[in-house]
Amino acid sequence: MKPLLLILSSFTLLYSAFAAETPNIVLINIDDLGYADIGPFGAKISTPHLDRMAKEGMKLTSHYAAPVCTPSRAAMMTGCYPKRVLPVPHVLFPAAAVGLSPKATTVAEVLKGAGYATACIGKWHLGDQPEFLPTNQGFDSYYGIPYSNDMGPGAEGSKSNPDQPLPKAAAKGKAGAAKADAEPETGIKGQAQPPLPLIEDHNVVERVKAAQQHTFTRRYTERAVKFIREHQKKPFFLYLPHNAVHFPHYPHQEFMGKSGISLQKDWAIEVDWSVGQVLDTLRELKLDANTLVVFTSDNGGPLNQGADNTPLRGSKGSTLEGGIRVCTIAWWPGRIPAGTETKAITAHMDWLPTFGELAHCKSVGELKLDGKDISPVLLGQKGASGHDVFYYYAGFNLQAVRSGPWKLHLGKNELYNLEEDIGEAKNVAAEHADIVAQLEKHAETMRADLGDKTKDAPGVRELGRVENPQPLISADGTVREGFNKIAKTLP
Known part of the structure; x- marks a missing residue:
């Protein structure tokens, strides 16, 4: 028995050493956060x-990142330029026929293959049909809204801030106008x-209405803390994409x-509180020395909605620096220099x-990545x-x-030295x-791969696609048939 015990003891030590070198990973992604909307990047709050x-x-x-949220999240999940x-053309909307292909290899699938527990808590926005959701893309669990918090009926709070009155529901006689807004390809x-x-x-x-919208940063945070506590004894990957501050x-x-x-700005302060809850939990559980936490945004902030991208020029939706360069922090005490x-x-x-x-994932070397x-x-x-x-x-x-400090706006013949002229x-x-x-x-090299002004190019991969896409909840509260095992209708 002694040799067997020695072998088991050696295996235990080896596993413990491997686990100590395999970090937990937390990726916090904020929606529409401006470059200067947080203190480390110059915020006034x-x-x-x-x-x-x-x-x-x-x-x-x-x-x-990318100029808008769907392509940004595609890059984050797949390690590739979003067009690949x-x-x-822009973002996905409810009941889109297309989404991130289930054939795509996601970061969650890579880490899951290395023994990680995986969870997505928050906004997904890579397709809302069942085939495209996180639990079919490598995540063990999912809790959140599948797209932006403005993609719902105005009368239920999705089109106006809470300090403004809710608009009335559209009259039933205007169904034709509503139908004109339906595009099966993108939703x-x-x-x-x-x-x-x-x-x-x-x-x-x-069914998310105005009252529920106020609660999501808190609810996502509570779920995130719960996940960390429940999975503290093995490597975990937590993807926490907030709906805030869209x-x-x-x-x-x-x-x-x-x-x-x-x-x-109030919401940005709540985001800071949420980050504090996550980091404090890691410290309490003594996981901080073995956890990499990344904080970032999905695109530049929209200036017309109160974001601050100083000193960058431009806004969400553009390829000026203010539309695509994002405030990002990486934290891993003892490993990342303070x-x-x-x-x-x-x-x-x-x-x-x-x-x-x-995470020592050998499979990464088999993937064709741009990252x-x-x-x-x-x-x-x-x-x-x-x-x-x-x-x-x-x-x-x-x-x-861009190469080095030099950035060329194609077609405009505008060249900037970003080290001397960040604006x-x-x-x-x-x-x-x-x-x-x-x-x-x-x-020209990239055009030969991913093309320009067309979606067809040698390096562009197949979209995920479904027939007859349907909303997950209809206007009367009926949940899509065959999707939900819990409730038939929601008030």
Whole structure:
């Protein structure tokens, strides 16, 4: 028995050592947060938890998402440029016929294959039909709204802030106008949108109205803390994509008015509270030294809805820096150098290869990815670098390309040195024809792969697609047949 005990003891020590080197991973993704909407990036509001996170971790000051949320999330989940894996012109809406293909390999599937428990808590926005939801994309569990919190009926609170009166429901005689807003390919738009569904795993459990909108940051946070506590003894991947701070702005009542500026800033303060709850839980459970936490946004902030992208030029939806460069912090006490920042060009498509490398996932090397492992950058290794070239896509269109400090807006012949001119104010194309030619050559290389102004190109992969897509909740509260095992109708 002694040799057997020795073998078992050795195995236990080996497993413990492996587990200690395999970090838990928490990815917090905020919706429509401006570059300067949090303290570490210059906000005027108080965000003490994020301030501490930055002091204990690293700021990524040249980190890129996409101009809007669906493509940004596609890059984050797949490690690829969004046009490669989810070629849609803008974002997805309720009852879209297309979504992220179930054939795509997601970061959740990679980590699940390495023994991680996986959970998605919050906004998904990669397709709302059952085939596209998180539990069919590598997540053990899901709790959240499948798209933005403004994609529901105006009369139920989805089209106006809580300090404004709710609009009346559209008259039944206007069904023709509502029908005109339905596009089977990308979903139902405008006033025709069905009720917002709250989903738990495979079931619609709630019809979201104004009162519920106020509660989601808190409810997501409570679920996140519960997940961490329940899975503290094995590696876990928690993806926490908040609906905050997307319009309409619904902070919890306890946070309304706290900023003294706007509901959008109130909600950013609640987001800071949420981050504090997650980090405090990790500290309490003594998981902080073995947990990588990333905080970021899905795109630049919308200036017309109160976001602040200072010192960047531009807003959500554009490929100016203010539309696509996002405030990002990485935290891993003892591993990521405290109080540091990097100007390395990094992007959401880097999270899959980075997490996969840290989790010792051999399968990552078998994937064709556009992202790269940026763990050397995060860990402060000497000589570590980000992307040599980054491409700015908006939908099907390649609009800009960056290499080093140089950014060229294609078709406009506008060249900016982002290290000297982060606000893209001085066009220096006439003075640097050689740089313009070099960046144009990079653009031609990418056009040959992913194309430009068309969704058809050699490197573009197949969309996920379903026949006869249906809303998850109809206007009368009936839950889609065959989808829900809990409730037939919701009030």
